[in-house]
Amino acid sequence: MDYFTELFFSGLTRGSIYALIALGYTMVYGIIGLINFAHGEIYMIGAFTALITSTILNIYGFPLPAIIILTILASAVWASAYGYTVEKLAYQPLRNAPRLSPLISAIGMSIFLQNYVLLAQTSDFLPFPALIPDFKFMEPYAGIIGTSDMIILVTTAVVMLLLTWLIKFTRTGKAMRATAQDQKMAMLVGINVDRVISITFIIGSALAAIGGLLIASHIGQINFYIGFIAGIKAFTAAVLGGIGSIPGAVLGSFILGLTESFATGYVSSDYEDVFAFSLLVLILIFRPSGLLGRATIEKV
């Protein structure tokens, strides 16, 4: 039973990281209908910025709480800046282009950013400092759930609540929902659609950066390639839940995280990804628009 609980919590941890990245995918998709392939790279850049900031602060002898707060801020700010710039450079000029063009542009951007980090930094795995100390009160549960898993779960929950509040109860959130429903109509009622799209990219990138920071500190090493597989997994999770739907992305991420965790624990870690993708295919056969996605009825 203990083994089961351990796997369960490790699945939840995985799921929350996927959720943080998947939200960026699903929000962007909901608004402009684009699979943002460069999103995984934003997550990777967030992790790198966090590594650089925390090492500098550590060398200059800042206290740990200050390091944690400043690192989170720096990685979120720079990842958002990258998200914003990528949108302006590679997607905004393609608003009215054929459907596949932005996708190719996104793939190009992803390759570009990967190699940019490879050249500007290094191709080696870099050790990531453990930012989160082991708390005393967590010791009795150490066999089941570690401190960093706990922190990841709590942070994710807080971030989700904030995001829900933002989308449900603020003017910006209202504008975002309106743009997602109908871009032209939103424009007609005086919403600055370009700004809403930029904000979406900024929020999505900040979430991905926080995800990158958490997972890097949890696993303890990063390199320029981590964005790719995380991006694909998170995208799978977003589609599983029904792309464009925010609760769907979270649900899909947890299902995917748990499936992978149990598959690794009970079957074999080699086939973890096979299970993830087979689950996706199975669910989509029975629910072609994801678990919580609305099946759109096309009217002629």
Added chain:
Amino acid sequence: MISWKDIYKGLLVSLWFVFLTFPLMVVKVNPIDKTILWRWSNMYWVAAGSFLCYLAMQIYTARKLARQERIKQGLIKEKPKMQLKLLTDPKLYLPSLAVVGLFFLAFPWLFSTYQTNIMITALMYVVLGLGLNIVVGVAGLLDLGYVAFYAVGAYSYALLHLHFGLGFWEVLPIGGLLAACFGILLGFPVLRLRGDYLAIVTLGFGEIIRLILENWNEFSHGPSGISNIPRPGFFGIHLSLEQSIIYLYYLMILMVIFTIFVVNRLQNSRIGRAWFALREDEIACQAMGIDKTRTKLTAFALGAFWAGMVGVIFAAKTTFVNPASFTFLESAIILCIVVLGGMGSIVGVIIAALILILLPEYLRAFSDYRMLVFGAVLVIMMVFRPQGIVANIRRTYTVHKNMAPKNS
């Protein structure tokens, strides 16, 4: 032409890029030794580079706008498109076709074996691009896992040779048919899916095939792959390495011609028109009485068939297969060939395949930067020419007023 306002804005842009690239370009930390390396010179490069790029961009758009304005006012006429003329006027395209054909026939005798080898790879991607073009460009089904069929072809040759000693020529059709079977296998579950759901499922399918090849050691020899695959035989005559490369080159040329012929005939056939209809509007297409299931499945099967055959040739060319050759990046490159070339356009796909494969090869001198440039080229191409290099020209009928029936 450049106003002060532009320069001011350019400075702001370069300031933004300096801020953006600061942590990654300027700072380099070593977390183990706890040392920081500051590379300030990079900052000046970024600032100058982004400033100049911005100004160049401004000049380009200003000139383009001015041109369009003058065309509108009737001061100058729009130039007839060179491309269109080259493709539609038989007086122009027949000689140019002959020149291109002669060039390709003479290629192995003009250039070194190394160059010929690269050209074989490029031609393989031409066929792959044309195959994926059926699925994505013509039938409009976004397939991100095309490389899976390529892998099926390559491994079917490797394994059939290993276990049953079958030769290249026997496996060539078998590999194609096996891949087509896999295409149908993938096609069935995804029939109901649309657009991006289809994309992720095909991506997942590609990854599943690759992961199985990587992990099922008893079946596929795992990550180390299978080596010692024979090159294609030539009526039992022993060929030296150089000769066999030239032989493979001409084989590939034949394959390309065969593919162009078949794809071209297919596009104008009943099934080809059904694919176009499916791409344009699924509902209208069904209303016209086209069997959606069969149309989609044939698109998947035929697309996969070419990938399978090229896979067999790939295995024969490199004499070695392992799962690392069949990653998602490969699928992405083939998809880029199709979209960059212009969806559904055969000439475009051929040109794009040659550019995209030869460009990184000849950029090998700057090998560190080639993938960076590759990514940037994709973005820039899409921003400036989203319809692709050669937009697909569909046969259109125009009715002239003076040609109306007389006895009406």
